[in-house]
Amino acid sequence: MRLQRRFEERVAEMYAIGRIGGFCHLYIGQEAISTGVMSLLRADDYIITTYRDHGQALARGMTPRAAMAELFGRQDGCAKGKGGSMHMFDKQLGFLGGHGIVGGHIPIAAGVGFAIKYRGGDQVIVCFMGEAAVNNGAFHEALNMASLWKLPCLFIIENNRYAYSTPVSEQFVSGSLWERAAGYGIEGMALDCSQPET
Numbered sequence: 001m002r003l004q005r006r007f008e009e010r011v012a013e014m015y016a017i018g019r020i021g022g023f024c025h026l027y028i029g030q031e032a033i034s035t036g037v038m039s040l041l042r043a044d045d046y047i048i049t050t051y052r053d054h055g056q057a058l059a060r061g062m063t064p065r066a067a068m069a070e071l072f073g074r075q076d077g078c079a080k081g082k083g084g085s086m087h088m089f090d091k092q093l094g095f096l097g098g099h100g101i102v103g104g105h106i107p108i109a110a111g112v113g114f115a116i117k118y119r120g121g122d123q124v125i126v127c128f129m130g131e132a133a134v135n136n137g138a139f140h141e142a143l144n145m146a147s148l149w150k151l152p153c154l155f156i157i158e159n160n161r162y163a164y165s166t167p168v169s170e171q172f173v174s175g176s177l178w179e180r181a182a183g184y185g186i187e188g189m190a191l192d193c194s195q196p197e198t
Contacts, residue, residue, distance in 0.1 A: 004031040009028070046125040106143075131163060
């Protein structure tokens with residue numbers, strides 16, 4: 001968690017002075033989520049995520065050097081400098097990338113889950129998303145397919161309380177985000193990573 005925080009603080013500095021180009025979405029405040037999830041995964045499991053992907057890449061085992069080189073657009077970056085901040089990728093780590101379109105990666109996660117099942121594997125695909133993706137049609141279609149076909153998918157909604165600049169209270173009529181899983185026969189639960197364990 002400390003590595004992720006320090007890395008992101010340095011990225012913020014470099015972005016502010018124009019050393020990192022393009023878009024740059026930090027993971028500050030969400031480090032506990034990726035740290036906890038990654039600690040439970042096997043080396044052959046898969047991860048797919050959003051454009052807020054630096055912390056998750058580091059938690060999965062990407063070196064800070066490879067991640068920072070990618071942000072600087074260098075050849076020795078994890079995606080050879082072509083992906084930048086929003087598209088970290090490392091096949092060896094099973095890190096199938098950050099994706100810039102809100103919710104666009106969720107059906108890909110279901111596809112990876114289908115491939116695992118089709119090949120007879122016992123891995124899992126973990127799909128991280130922000131709360132804004134929950135209102136996306138791709139979210140509902142992917143969860144329906146994952147449930148219907150009993151795919152090895154774990155969908156994690158990281159609710160940082162804002163979809164870019166819109167507060168969560170202005171995005172949803174009622175109910176908790178995790179309760180939407182029940183509509184597809186998927187067990188859901190809420191965890192508050194901001195509170196110390198008692």
